[in-house]
Amino acid sequence: MLETSARLLRLLSLLQAHREWSGADLAERLGVTPRTVRRDVDRLRELGYPVNASPGTGGGYQLGAGAELPPLLxxxxxxxxxxxxxxxxxxxxxxxxxxxxxxxxxxxxxxxxxxxxxxxxxxxxxxVPMLRTPQxxxxxxxxxxxxxxxxxxxxxxxxxxxxxxxxxxxxxxxxxxxxxxxxxxxxxxxxxxxxxxxxxxxxxxxxxxxxxxxxxxxxxADDLAAYVSRGVSTKAYAARAVIRLHTSAERAAQTIGPSDGVLEPVDASHCLLRTGATGLDVLVIHVMLMGVDFEVVEPPELTDRVREVRDRLSRALAYEADRGLGTDDGDSVRES
Incomplete structure (x- = not known):
């Protein structure tokens, strides 16, 4: 019995190694008769291995695809x-x-x-893996x-x-x-x-x-991926927000990962983002860097911070404009 089991494993290994074997080649490799090969093939089929046989001089044995994955050698x-x-x-x-x-x-x-x-x-x-992002x-x-x-x-x-x-x-x-x-x-x-x-x-x-x-x-939760996403992107932080993004959930998901927040579809052109950060200022930067038009749903304090950032950026642009009016870059038309 032990010899037969070892031969079956060897036969299975041979069938997995090549696409097709003739009965004579298998018999020579195993040191048995073609009749023994046929019996061993029948035993493999009983164990669930789909061994196909094609008749004729050009035929042979081939391990096919079955309904279930059998053990591999x-x-x-x-x-x-x-x-x-x-x-x-x-x-x-x-x-x-x-x-x-x-x-x-x-x-x-x-x-x-x-x-x-x-x-x-x-x-x-x-x-040493060269990863796309540090981790x-x-x-x-x-x-x-x-x-x-x-x-x-x-x-x-x-x-x-x-x-x-x-x-x-x-x-x-x-x-x-x-x-x-x-x-x-x-x-x-x-x-x-x-x-x-x-x-x-x-x-x-x-x-x-x-x-x-x-x-x-x-x-x-039934959806463990969403459960973990909420935990690591929202619940873990003191500052939390709900943001309405002016893009579909499918497009937003291309740049916003599960650790960035939880996306909820609204319609074909909008979705909600539930996210969090260590503070409101970080939240503003986090949302602005997404590169998508948005509006704050909650909290109201985040809307105030967005206004403050808007005013700060407006002043910065005004300072730049004032400096531009007072400079001579050598290309302007001079009065003679």
Whole structure:
């Protein structure tokens, strides 16, 4: 039985390596008869692998696409390449695949032999990414540890740095990882504070051992992405505002990320932005730099600050105009 199982794995590896094999070639590679190859192919089909066979002298066996993804066999170099690719996708925050990459990486690293794990670690340690925007460094191994804790419903212990750089010890029941273009966040139930909290993953230092396991709670929101966006862009700041932007939500989303605020469609030409900042002056700059016409919905104090900025800019332009009238740039017409 052991010999048969090993031969099946070898057969599967061969079928995954090339598009099509003849029965004779497979028999020669495996050291068996063509009849044994046919029996082994039938066993693979029983296990859910869609092995197609075409008759005739030019026919052969081919691994097709099935309704479900069967287990894959990877050699050492392929396993390292996949792990490095998943780490890159996770670290770069590629839209739509970041969280999926972390889940897949967690599964792969769990079964990687030690020698391959060291190769992947070496590549990660001595590779310098040139990112499009500056961001805090985040060890992918931390992400996989957090993902494993979420998957296994296992209590997580870690040290956490707040905005001021002060460290606290936390014990949480992790629920999900949420990623934006630049950062990763952990949504978890804080055991000591008895409430849901959002933690920046780059500020987390795991402190194992973890556990015990827990029964998952009802999440704080159906849309966790919007929940985290509100938390990091609005609720975390003392100064908050609702801004009506004179553009569609789709176009605004091209330049306004989840960490900048929460967008709500109004109609085809307008949307609402709920955002926050450390102060009203910062909010004014934040909104003006978006490059979109806007109007303040609330608070009224922000409208006053916008007027103050408008008057300051008007005075600056007036000073410039006054200096221009009194200067001689050598190009003006002179009276003789």
């Amino acid at each position: 990877l050699d050492d170099d392929e396993a390292v390449a996949v792990a490095v690719g998943l780490r890159t996708a996770a670290g770069q925050g590629i839209e739509g695949i970041g969280e999926t990459s972390v889940r897949a990486l967690a599964k792969l690293e769990q079964v990687l032999p030690g020698r391959l794990r060291r190769r992947v670690s070496a590549l990660n340690a001595f590779t 805090a460094r985040l060890d992918p191994s931390v992400l996989t540890e957090l993902a494993n804790a979420c998957r296994d419903s296992e209590r997580l212990r870690f040290e956490y740095l707040d905005h001021a750089g002060s460290a606290t010890r936390r014990t949480v029941e992790p629920h999900r990882l949420v990623c934006t273009e630049r950062r990763w966040y952990l949504v978890a139930w804080d055991v000591d504070r008895e409430d849901w909290r959002t933690f920046r993953a780059d500020r987390i230092t795991p402190k194992p051992p973890h556990g015990p396991r827990f029964t998952p709670r009802t999440p704080p």
